[in-house]
Amino acid sequence: MNIKISEVANLPTEFGDFRVQVFKEGHKEHLVIFKEKLEEIPIVRVHSECLTGDAIGSLKCDCGAQLEYALIMASQTNGMVIYLRQEGRNIGLLNKINAYALQDIGLNTIEANHQLGFGADERTYEMVTFILHHFNIHKIKLLTNNPDKIRSISDIEIVERIPIIMKSNPHNEAYLNVKKDGMGHLL
Numbered sequence: 590m591n592i593k594i595s596e597v598a599n600l601p602t603e604f605g606d607f608r609v610q611v612f613k614e615g616h617k618e619h620l621v622i623f624k625e626k627l628e629e630i631p632i633v634r635v636h637s638e639c640l641t642g643d644a645i646g647s648l649k650c651d652c653g654a655q656l657e658y659a660l661i662m663a664s665q666t667n668g669m670v671i672y673l674r675q676e677g678r679n680i681g682l683l684n685k686i687n688a689y690a691l692q693d694i695g696l697n698t699i700e701a702n703h704q705l706g707f708g709a710d711e712r713t714y715e716m717v718t719f720i721l722h723h724f725n726i727h728k729i730k731l732l733t734n735n736p737d738k739i740r741s742i743s744d745i746e747i748v749e750r751i752p753i754i755m756k757s758n759p760h761n762e763a764y765l766n767v768k769k770d771g772m773g774h775l776l
């Protein structure tokens with residue numbers, strides 16, 4: 590992997606004061622948000638980019654609320670958020686919106702991906718291992734409901750899984766049910 594690493598900079602936020610660093614892999618610029626004095630076994634959130642949920646307040650998913658919750662947890666526990674640029678479970682924004690259009694006519698989140706020729710989840714997590722090793726972190730507590738994410742992160746000991754369950758709304762209820770029944774999420 591040819592990875593460019595930025596300097597570390599301060600980033601004051603409404604959730605607390607963080608340090609930030611970018612890991613650039615090809616055209617993907619992943620952002621790591623962390624507290625200056627990390628816990629020995631920190632709480633880590635591996636968050637996948639969701640422009641619609643993270644930045645626009647979309648109610649179709651739970652990403653925006655999860656990101657806020659993760660930043661608050663990181664701030665309060667000397668933890669870290671790894672913001673991976675894997676928009677739309679790594680099919681990209683254009684394809685995700687095409688998937689949303691298929692969902693508008695009745696397909697669920699998995700069926701829509703398949704209709705477009707993608708797997709249900711195209712994400713990989715080598716970058717997480719690279720980033721954590723860069724910080725000399727070998728053990729973490731992972732904030733997730735997704736068992737597949739736990740299985741996919743290699744060479745890092747996940748000593749605890751901490752759930753990150755957000756309140757549902759009428760727009761994302763069906764989506765969350767498919768994550769639970771079709772993708773094995775622990776919801």
Ligand SMILES: Nc1nc2c(ncn2[C@@H]2O[C@H](COP(=O)(O)OP(=O)(O)OP(=O)(O)O)[C@@H](O)[C@H]2O)c(=O)[nH]1
Pocket residue numbers: 635636637638639640650651652655675676677678679680685688689698702732733734735738753768774
């Ligand atoms: N292709 C596709 N991607 C989606 C859809 N809804 C959300 N996403 C993307 O899914 C990613 C978030 O993954 P989720 O499955 O919600 O959750 P997770 O990260 O696997 O699991 P947690 O760690 O428990 O949150 C983001 O990259 C979103 O852009 C959808 O309908 N289709």
Ligand SMILES: [Zn+2]
Pocket residue numbers: 639641642643649650651652653
């Ligand atoms: Zn989302």
